[in-house]
Amino acid sequence: MGNVDRRIIYVVMILVVVYAFVKPMGLPITISQHTKNAYNAIDSLPAGSTLVIGFDFSAGGIPELEPAAKAIFYQCMKNNVKIVMMGMWVMAGDMAERVLTEMEPLFPNKTYGVDYVNIGYKPGNALLLERAVDDIIGAALDIDHRGNKMSTLPIFQEFKSLKDADFWVCLSTGNPGVPDWIKIVGDPLKIPGTTDVVSVSIPENMPFVQSGQLTGIIQGMRGASEYELLVNRPGRAVAGMDAQSLSHVVILLFIALGNISFLMGKKKTG
Amino acid sequence: MRKELPLAITFISGIIVVLANFLAPTWFVEANKEVTLWFQITSALFCALGVVNLTRIHSKRVSQQREGWIFSALIIASMFLFMGISLVVGQQHQLYKNMYNNMNVPLNATMYSILVFYIASAAYRAFRVRTFEATILLVAAAIVMLGKAPIGEAVLGSWVAEWTTWILDIPNTAGMRGIQLGATLGGIAMALRVLIGIERAHFGGTGE
Amino acid sequence: MVTSDPWLWVAAFFTISLYTVAFKDNPVYRFSESVYIGVAAGYMVTANWFNWIKPNLELIGKGRYLLIVPFILGLLIYTRYIKSISWMSRIAIAFNLGVGSGLILSKDFKPLFVTQIISTFRPLNNFNNILLVLGVITSLVYFLFTIEQKGVIGYGARVGRWVMMLALGAAFGSTVMARVSLFLGRVQFLMTEWLFLVK
Numbered sequence: 001m002g003n004v005d006r007r008i009i010y011v012v013m014i015l016v017v018v019y020a021f022v023k024p025m026g027l028p029i030t031i032s033q034h035t036k037n038a039y040n041a042i043d044s045l046p047a048g049s050t051l052v053i054g055f056d057f058s059a060g061g062i063p064e065l066e067p068a069a070k071a072i073f074y075q076c077m078k079n080n081v082k083i084v085m086m087g088m089w090v091m092a093g094d095m096a097e098r099v100l101t102e103m104e105p106l107f108p109n110k111t112y113g114v115d116y117v118n119i120g121y122k123p124g125n126a127l128l129l130e131r132a133v134d135d136i137i138g139a140a141l142d143i144d145h146r147g148n149k150m151s152t153l154p155i156f157q158e159f160k161s162l163k164d165a166d167f168w169v170c171l172s173t174g175n176p177g178v179p180d181w182i183k184i185v186g187d188p189l190k191i192p193g194t195t196d197v198v199s200v201s202i203p204e205n206m207p208f209v210q211s212g213q214l215t216g217i218i219q220g221m222r223g224a225s226e227y228e229l230l231v232n233r234p235g236r237a238v239a240g241m242d243a244q245s246l247s248h249v250v251i252l253l254f255i256a257l258g259n260i261s262f263l264m265g266k267k268k269t270g
Numbered sequence: 271m272r273k274e275l276p277l278a279i280t281f282i283s284g285i286i287v288v289l290a291n292f293l294a295p296t297w298f299v300e301a302n303k304e305v306t307l308w309f310q311i312t313s314a315l316f317c318a319l320g321v322v323n324l325t326r327i328h329s330k331r332v333s334q335q336r337e338g339w340i341f342s343a344l345i346i347a348s349m350f351l352f353m354g355i356s357l358v359v360g361q362q363h364q365l366y367k368n369m370y371n372n373m374n375v376p377l378n379a380t381m382y383s384i385l386v387f388y389i390a391s392a393a394y395r396a397f398r399v400r401t402f403e404a405t406i407l408l409v410a411a412a413i414v415m416l417g418k419a420p421i422g423e424a425v426l427g428s429w430v431a432e433w434t435t436w437i438l439d440i441p442n443t444a445g446m447r448g449i450q451l452g453a454t455l456g457g458i459a460m461a462l463r464v465l466i467g468i469e470r471a472h473f474g475g476t477g478e
Numbered sequence: 479m480v481t482s483d484p485w486l487w488v489a490a491f492f493t494i495s496l497y498t499v500a501f502k503d504n505p506v507y508r509f510s511e512s513v514y515i516g517v518a519a520g521y522m523v524t525a526n527w528f529n530w531i532k533p534n535l536e537l538i539g540k541g542r543y544l545l546i547v548p549f550i551l552g553l554l555i556y557t558r559y560i561k562s563i564s565w566m567s568r569i570a571i572a573f574n575l576g577v578g579s580g581l582i583l584s585k586d587f588k589p590l591f592v593t594q595i596i597s598t599f600r601p602l603n604n605f606n607n608i609l610l611v612l613g614v615i616t617s618l619v620y621f622l623f624t625i626e627q628k629g630v631i632g633y634g635a636r637v638g639r640w641v642m643m644l645a646l647g648a649a650f651g652s653t654v655m656a657r658v659s660l661f662l663g664r665v666q667f668l669m670t671e672w673l674f675l676v677k
Contacts, residue, residue, distance in 0.1 A: 006391040010500050013390055017665050021676045027420035030431060059378035063663025064656070090317075090525045093361070094370050121529050123317075124310035126581055131306050141533040146362060179590060187589035199418070199656035203649045206438050207447040210610075211597035213589065220652070221659040222418045239676075240662045245421030247386075247658045252412055254394040259408075262398050272565045276572035283573050287580025308548035309577040311534055312570060315552025317526040320519040322556060341512040348516030356524040372489040374521055376667070377514035380496040383660035387500040389653065403643045410647025411654070418655055437648050440606050444613025445645025447594055448638070451614075452621055454590040461579035461586075472575060473568050 003261075009254060016250050020243035027242055034209065035226040037216025038194040042072060042167060047080035049166035050159050054181060055087035055095045061173035061198050062095075067237035068196040068224040069099045069171055075231045077107045077115065082155055084165070086119040086140070088128055088176045093120025093145035112146075113153035120145025126180040133162045133184060168193035178205055182213045196223060277467040283309075284465040321349060410437055481672055490672040493664050613641040 045051065053072065057065050076083050085096040096118040110116065119140050122128050131139035136159065137150045150156050158164065162185050170181045170193065178195050186193050192215045197205055199220030208214040218227055221244060225237035283305055290302030328342035336342075352369060359365050399405045416422030417434025463469035481487070495510040538545050551570055558567035598614045600607035619631060620638030627635045669675045 004394065006387075006395075007501055009391050009394060010387045013387065013661075014665075017662060018669070021665065021669050027424045029420050030423060030428070032431070032435065034435075059375040060382040060660060062375065062379055063659045063666070090522055091374075093525070093529065094367075097367070098371070121525055122310065123314040123526060123530050124306065125313070126585070127306045127309050127577065130581070130585075131303070131310070134303070141530070141537070143529075143533050145529070147360075183585045183589040187593065199652045199659060200649075201656075202438065202652045203442050203645060204446050204450070206443045207450055207594060207597075210439065210443045210447075211593055213593060219418070220655055221662070222655075236663075236666060240659070240666060241420050243662050243665070244655070244658055245419040245424075247662070248415040248419045248654070249421060251390050251393060251654060251658075252415060254390060255397050255408070255412075258394045258397065259399055272568075276568040279569055279572040280576035280579070283576035284580035284583070287577055288584050291584035304544075305577060307545075308551065309574060310530065311545065311548035312552035312555075312574055314526040314530040314534075315549065316555055316570075316574075317522045319555065321523055322559065324515065324519055326559070338508070341508050344509065344512040345516045348513045349520040350516075352517045352520035353523055356520070357527065361524075361528050368485045369517075370521070372485040373492065373513070373517050376489040376492045376664070377496070377510065377517060379660060380493045380664050381511075381514060383657065383664050384496060384500060386657040386661040389657050393654070403639055406640055406643040407647040407650065410644045411651040414648050414651030415654055418651070436606075437644060440609050441613055441641050441644035442648040444610050445617045445642045447598065447614050448617030448621065448642075449645075451591060451594060451618065454586055454594075457582055458586055458591075461582040464575055464579045465583065472571060 004254075004257070012250055013247060016246045017243045020246045021239075024239070025242045025245075027245055029222075029225055029229060029238065029241055031226045031230060032219070032223070034216045035218055035223050035230070038218050039075075039216070039227060039230045041192060041194060041215040042075055042081070042169075043079065045076075045079065045081045045166055048082070050082045050084060050155075050164060051076055052084045052086065052162060052165045052168045052185075053096075054168065054170040054172070054177075055085060055092040056089045056177050057095065057171055057173040057198070058089060058091050061171070062098075063236070063240065064198045064221040064224055065171040065173070065196050066095070066099065067221070067235050068218050068227050069095075070103055070235065071224070071227045071231045071233060072169060073099055073103045073116070074106070074233055077103070077110050078231075080115075081166075082159070083116040084119065084136075084155070084159060085117065086128075086132070087121050088125050088180065089173075090121050093118060096120065097145065113148065114155055117150075117153060117155050118145040119150070125176040126184055129162065129180060129184040133189065136161050162191070163189055165191055167191065170195040172196075172201065173198045174201065177201075178208065178214070182208060186213055194218065196220075196227075273470075273473070276473055277470075281465060281467065284461075288465075321353070324349060410441075413437060479674060481674065486672050490668055493668060497664075612637070617641050617645075 042051065053069065055069070073083060086092065087095070100118060104112070119136070122140050124131070128139060137156060140150060142150050144150050144153070165185070168181060168185055168191060170178050172178050172195060178197065181193060185191055194215045194217060195205060196218035197220065202217070202219045205214065205217060209217050218224060221237050221240055225241050228235050228238050286298065286301050286305050290298045324345060328345050331342040332339045332346070352373075355369065356366050397408060399408055413430060413433050414437060416426065417430045422430040460469065492510050492513070495506045496514075498504055499507040534545055534549070538549075551573055554566045555570040556567070557563045598611060600610055602608050602611065616634045616638035618638070619634035620642060622631065622635070625631055666676075670677070
């Protein structure tokens, strides 16, 4: 019992996940208060507000963060809230384009450069935010991810710097990430914000939620699935929850198996 | 000069940033803006370090035909092919988007996701309740894993989700805050040491 | 039944080939691993080129000649490969470290330290608040290695350990969740976009 071949564990994991996708159980997903707080904060933004989304993640964050990014984009476009997408991570621009590729066709009455814009990745980590606090066009060298001159885009007639943001969302898989947004944008400028972090980063960001430096938190794939349900657009995150459930049960069962054999072995040796 | 010049540059560049944030004479603030732009440019230029290093190491392997040299050739070829095609077609071209979405993204995401297998087998083999503390750790982990997955609530009831929220909101916050306070102080102390030149390990020195 | 898009086949090939390493190291995995290393390094360069280096070069061309200085500063990092002048790479590192250190000194203290401590001052009128305050204090006591951990300090450190174990248990559970989610994302891609087995 304590010496199951690791390959058996791998095969069981794969089979369980495939089964969950082929035969979904439709387990109910309750919405946590933290996700509700984030959703309500964005929902309460008046029409014409500007929300800044930091795409501070790499491909490893896609399953947990991209669904939330799409849901937030959907919510903002429905509520006529403008979106400025940017990021400190090198994949920021391309990640934002992935979201736009799927979401743009849903809003034919919304225009790039007027209602939303993808500034993309600019180097400098936290110093990018520092410069963007004074002058976002200068910080981005007046060029967005699609090669447009930012100063010619209507959205930047009123949105001159991060000081003009009404809310910020940091989609983060690590460093640079949430602490940088808090220390440069949230805390000094008193602009509220929230985050969707990968599950591994949830524990380290909870102190910021407790201190009020984050308005709610979207916690990994579960949080993203909750957000999809809140905007009435269940997608990839919701679809993955059954498989997530079964995978967790399998891992816990193997841990229990290992401990049972350990305790039985301890009993034998006295 | 080889030691003093870098230390002087560290101090000057750092002090401009510090003083611009605490005092605000216009010329300091303008100097800070220029320094941060320079920082962005130098950071961007460091990006090719990976390419240069990989080319140096793997081209040697290829030329010496060491074991696995074919894979070294593949690294160099894929690197320059990707760069070459991207630089020619540009970021908005469909070919670039296809390469990004169907090579970069799956490779990047899959490489990190392989860990799920190792976590599962490592947890099975090594996670043993030998001590009271280990039991606390395991119980907390189990509650969080069941609480965050819908099956926990569906099978065991809403208390699993409530306990998960409680663990994350209270003891986890307390423990992580302790770590964070220590880490922040440590970071500030290190930054000060670097700024005033006590810490020189990054220059190959032993520091004081 | 199966996609006809060749690019999706490429993505599926890379996904499945990387997973084979879990069972046994093999040439197919090494092929994909090598492509990954090359593409990742190349992507770093192209992203920085398009988003930053090229626009700055255009600015220099338009007359902002002062920007030549950071370009030289940044390129100095590559002198590490030339033995006779490798010390000059320290100048590039020195500049970046200086600016980074300056930012930490000016930005970190209030939001990451002061605000966190202020938030710990909760009214001790319910169990959760008492636990939070005690938890922070005892986990800090646990990390006090310059004082002998006996008596009150010893008890505090022990409670701190328990609090840390709860936090680390949550961290472990979250880590498992994260890796599982990543894996699910890839399986979702294979089953929805490549094989059309799931809508």
